[in-house]
Amino acid sequence: MFPGGGLEPGSVLAVADTPGSTALLVALLSALMAGGSWAAVLGMADLGVEAAAQAGVPLKRLVVVPRPAARWSQVAAVLLDAVDVVAVRPPARCPAGEARWLAARARGRGVLLLVCPPPVSAAGTARQPVQLWPEAVDLRLEPVASCWHGLGSGTGVLARRRMRVQVSGRRATGRERSVELWLPDPDGQLAPAADSEPAGRIEGGPGGAGSHRDGRLTGSTAGLVRLAASGARADRR
């Protein structure tokens, strides 16, 4: 999924606000924290804790600052000093200067900054597309299509969802990549989607997984990268 094989420490990664973005964020946190890293979530009072636990996020190493109020950039700066992964939901109008400052700080500390907007599904309305991060991001993950399975007309439950995630951004080397995933699978976790399984109405996209490169976070993202890569390989076949 990630060009270059892993997430570079100190990069800025954005998750788009399309349906499925929160699940993607949680899956990313789970993969990034697998190696003993700490993570913080800033400005998300509505994060589903149980979903995070099911996805494998070690809750003991997750710090939640639900309402930083006016001091969000200061709080984000302290968090960038303290933990290895910081997920922020920036306020509606985030000054470009603050964004640049935080991105530079993340780069300096080697901390991964995840920018996630309030998802459209939470509001239930189609909002004006917002410029959620005034700066260019290194990578941008967008669930472009998703399809829930398991719920019928008056029967069943939402059991699993197939989604296609598109990767773009400055580090995506110009070419857009996408992978197909089950997110969540019936256990609430991330699983690669193989072609043999019912794909719903989603078409497989072009995929690619680069070679692994050594970096501080590469090891901890290996799980997600491997899953994503196997999904991408399945698509190519």
Added chain:
Amino acid sequence: MRMVAVWYPDWPVTAAGHAASDPVLVVTAGRVTAASAAARARGVAVGLRRREAEHLHPNATVLTADPARDARTFEVVLAAVADLVPAVEVARPGLLLLPARGPARYFGGEEPLRTRVLEAARAAIGLPGAPPPGCGIADGRLAAALAARRSAVVPAGHSRRFLAPFPVTVLGHPELVPVLHRLGIRTVGEFAELPSESVLARFGREAAHLHTLVLGSDDQRLRPASTSADAVAAADFDPPVDRVDQLAFAGRSLADELAGRLAAREAACGVLRIEADTGEGRTLRRRWSSVDGLDARAMADRVHWQADGWLAEVTRAAVPAEGQGSAAGPLDGITALRLVAEQVIGAHRQLTLWGEATAADVRAARGIDRLRGMLGPDGVLTPVVRGGRGPAQRSALTRWGEPHDDASASLPWPGRFRSPAPTLVCPEPVPAQVVDAAGQPVVVTGRGTPTGVPARLRVAAGGRWQHVTAWAGPWPVDERWWDTDAARRLSRFQVLTVGQVGYLCAVAADQWWIEAVYD
């Protein structure tokens, strides 16, 4: 919480069988740890070097401090007070605490309760000339212990004013007190006036905790432990044990076991209940408390002292004293010993002690403390999965560093969804509208069936209508029907809209609410 405290002045002196008028020094490692009133009248103070004290009072009897002796003799007092109010806990030999609320109601008020407890406590020391105990009532353990020295009843909510004139040394924190002194902070009142954020940022969590106590708020760190098996360590003895050292030995391994279990939950024991079953079917019980938490060694010590107290009491009862018949009869021995952590203290601060703390852990802990200083304790939270049926019940955010018990989360909870959990949980349910194909609102009948097929959904706050492609429900929930205030009756639905967004909705009294989103 309103607490009663009974304080025996110079207990180590009384425990050794000396009256207040005898010149007695109790020393540990060359320092005076207790002195009789007669010795203190000559200028001997606790903390003085033994040599200096002997110089002040050359004729004084010098005793070595013996916590086991103090505890053993204190057991007699405990038994007498426990006859009056069973829920007695020992803070240390010489200071006992009990909850005030229930007993006060029983005895008709706090003042009558204080009088009764004091009478029992005074009658319990059989030593003529021993200093009389003091008994006080106040909010919380710290204030109650000080109220006992003044024999006062501090009205609810007045703890802060009561504590203000005391010197900061009463806080009993050996590292903090000299620092405060250097800063010119001499009284508890001056310490209380410092802003709490600065106390946390400058002096750390221990001090911040003391600060909340002197502000008169309840001890937030102390929480009831769950009833789960984690909080208990037990051993059976066959044949029964009747020697103190045997019981103490068993107690040490049980204390290790219990401390390890609590540590796994990032907690330490705040109130320890020691229980022993005797051969003739009685159960002996005692509570020991500590505001700083009891570690494995402290728990083992308490068990040792308690064993000493029980077996000594029993031996004395078995051998009839002059002119008295044996009341309790001989003890067959102890057949089972249990250590129960009744209340626990969060030990996030001791994270580094358990397992391997990485550099990342240390860095994170430091940053979190800084943030707590910026935002206050309610600003920095930690996620917990709790037991419950609804998503808001199961997903919780609690203050960082507070003990949490997630044992109930893994219980079956019939009635909850067998489905991946929703990724967004609305802090407050959002009102919504759901209509069928004809535009009629869908509600749930008294028999638990929907009046129509949901066709469109609108999040009420000015949202647009979204077509429903799939749905399931209702799952009726009828919780806490035994409690009219907390009772809630609702039906849950899962609704999937055309945009592939799943909603977890609740219908209560014909109103739809969105509880969570499967984003």
